[in-house]
Amino acid sequence: MRWLGVALAVVLAVTGCGVRRATTGPQPGPVTVRETEPPPCILKFRDKKAERAARARLERDLRRYLARQPGRIAFSAHDLATGIRLGHREHQRDMITASGSKVDILAALLQRRHRLSPAERDLAARMIRESDNGAADALWWRVGGGGAMARFYRLVGMRETVPGPSRFWGGTTTSPADRIRLLKLLVKGGRGLTERDRSLVLSLMGRVMRDQAWGVSAAARPGEKVALKNGWTPRPFRGNTWAVTSYGRISGPGRDLLLAVQTDMQPGEGSGIRAIEGLARMIGRRLGDLRQERTVRCPASL
Secondary structure (H helix, E strand, O other), rough: HHHHHHHHHHHHHHHHOOOOOOOOOOOOOOOOOOOOOOOOOOEEOOOHHHHHHEEEEEEEEHHHHHHHHOEEEEEEEEEEOOOOOEEOOOOOOOOOOOOHHHHHHHHHHHHHOOOOOHHHHHHHHHHHOOOHHHHHHHHHHHHOOHHHHHHHHOOOOOOOOOOOOOHHHHHHHEEEEHHHHHHHEEEEEHEEEEEHHHHHHOOOOOOEEEEEEEEEHHOOOOEEEEEEEEEEEEOOOOEEEEEEEEEEEEEEEEEEEEEEEEEEEOOOOOHHHHHHHHHHHHHHHHHHHOOEEEEEEEEOOO
């Protein structure tokens, strides 16, 4: 086939398979030519069969893991570097955010006026890094409360997110898919958020207090960067259970993973954290298996 011949010619030219360079111009006396072994000619292909098998194994193991956990668990994962997506109940839109909505508040405020006063920047830092509820209360009203947040969600395409009633920003409900939409907005931009706005939010998410750095950070490999926001709240009117959520970005060489995990009906905060971290750890460790290459030597006749 013509395209294969062209492709092989390109590979041969790059790798030097069987190619001898001609020497032009006069030669000053006898020249000794030393025979050298040409570099090997290698072709690389996506091994889609191996990728499908790896995905099937991972999805099976994720289902088994989730079946053993208490309460409800929903997640969505999207690696921007490879295009890999994974999910389970990712459009479950009634999952409570608790403090996870604090990033929403800051993003909405920045979209409205971009520049914050020194006092507002301090409130924003406390709200994201320390998960300070008083700071969130103050900025919630500066944004304009639930009505303004509803407009923000419509504008950025988060149609599976509903702001909490009145002053109860922690009662905002959302889906893992919408958490990924918010992360994409922060990473890629658009919808009225400037690069400076996005840099501020992600920087704060990348410097949360050590005791709040649990959750999707379990997906990170050594040396990778994590920017996240977690939420946790007791649900006294839901059988004295807990809702625990974690979402964020894990980035490093060959990876730009956006991951959102939400749980509710948990017997305690600790069980929700353990469920999230076990899931995140499995995804982080095995995500690379979903992109595989196969290498073959060029045919001898070439």
